[in-house]
Amino acid sequence: MPLLHLIAPSGDPQDQDAVARAVDYFQEKGWQVKGQSSALRHFQRFAGTDDERAAELNALTKYAQPEFKDSKPDLVMALRGGYGLSRILDRIDFDGLAAADLVFIGHSDFTAFTLAYYALTGKASYSGPMTCFDFGADSPSSFTQHHFWELLGAGxxxxxxxxxxxxxxxxxxxxxxxxxxxxxxxxxxxxxxxxxxxxxxxxxxxxxxxxxxxxxxxxxxxxxxxxxxxxxxxxxxxxxxxxxxxxxxxxxxxxxxxxxxxxxxxxxxxxxxxxxxxxxxxxxxxxxxxxxxxxxxxxxxxx
Structure with a gap:
């Protein structure tokens, strides 16, 4: 069963119902979902303090260790954009994330992460749909779904x-x-x-x-x-x-x-x-x- 790991490195998710709908969406597609608790963090306009958001990303470096490789997520998806990654770029262990060989997806503020990840490690990622606005919508876009699954599936x-x-x-x-x-x-x-x-x-x-x-x-x-x-x-x-x-x-x-x-x-x-x-x-x-x-x-x- 493929595994999706949700992260909230930027703005407050705001809409808990959208997160729940996105989780349901992926579970109905046969995916296991982790990281939903990131939607519960709040600090000012952010999805948690700088320490919490940086720690959440850096915790993913554990998948470089042999004992965790079998539980490594197939995709790591940002909940939403907003603002926040600029405050923690210098605190992210990009080398550790690259060693874990993780695949990330997001857009908006998450652009800062995808570009830094590529600049510092040469690792590719995706500019694409996110949890709340896209897969958590009342009616997710058929266009977005088609191109997302086409690329991940057909390659x-x-x-x-x-x-x-x-x-x-x-x-x-x-x-x-x-x-x-x-x-x-x-x-x-x-x-x-x-x-x-x-x-x-x-x-x-x-x-x-x-x-x-x-x-x-x-x-x-x-x-x-x-x-x-x-x-x-x-x-x-x-x-x-x-x-x-x-x-x-x-x-x-x-x-x-x-x-x-x-x-x-x-x-x-x-x-x-x-x-x-x-x-x-x-x-x-x-x-x-x-x-x-x-x-x-x-x-x-x-x-």
């Missing part, structure tokens, strides 16, 4: 985005990225991986287009974009435009960036803070086939 997955793009090319490269705020926060630190010839995917929520543009300029000025084969944007929803924007919106921002950066900038990849999301490997080579008016296809395999 390969692909998405065809039927939105026209002003490019035509084929390439492959290391797939990496996640939440834009967390990626830009890690610039200049040891927690951001140095990826060359990569395919960088980015998304965010509640960020005005000018903030998105500013963060992407930071990546350009840091020399990160020039090392990538392509950058793919997801959805950037939840923001509010103002009267003084005077026509400056997300589409205008994309148009401007395409005139100022030297790599292809694609749009509309479904992942992150949306109901219908992909499960994307962070730290695995992917194939990208861009077909202009016919959109593009992104193909990749499991960890």
């Amino acid at each position: 390969i997955d692909a998405i065809k985005v039927r939105v026209a793009q002003p490019y035509q090319f084929k390439t492959e490269g290391m797939l990496w990225g996640g939440n834009l705020t967390m990626v830009s926060q890690l610039v200049g630190s040891r927690y951001l991986p140095e990826v060359k010839d990569g395919i960088l995917f980015l998304e965010d929520i509640n960020e005005h287009p000018y903030r998105i543009e500013r963060a992407i300029y930071q990546l350009r000025e840091a020399g990160i974009l020039t090392q990538q084969r392509a950058m793919i944007l997801g959805q950037f929803n939840g923001y509010k435009l103002y009267e003084n924007d005077a026509g400056y919106d997300f589409d205008e921002m994309v148009k401007h960036l395409r005139s100022r950066i030297d790599i292809p900038l694609l749009t509309d990849l479904p992942f992150g803070h949306v109901r219908d999301k992909l499960t994307l490997p962070v730290g695995r080579v992917a194939q990208l086939d861009v077909r202009q008016d016919d959109g593009y296809v992104l193909s990749y395999g499991r960890i």
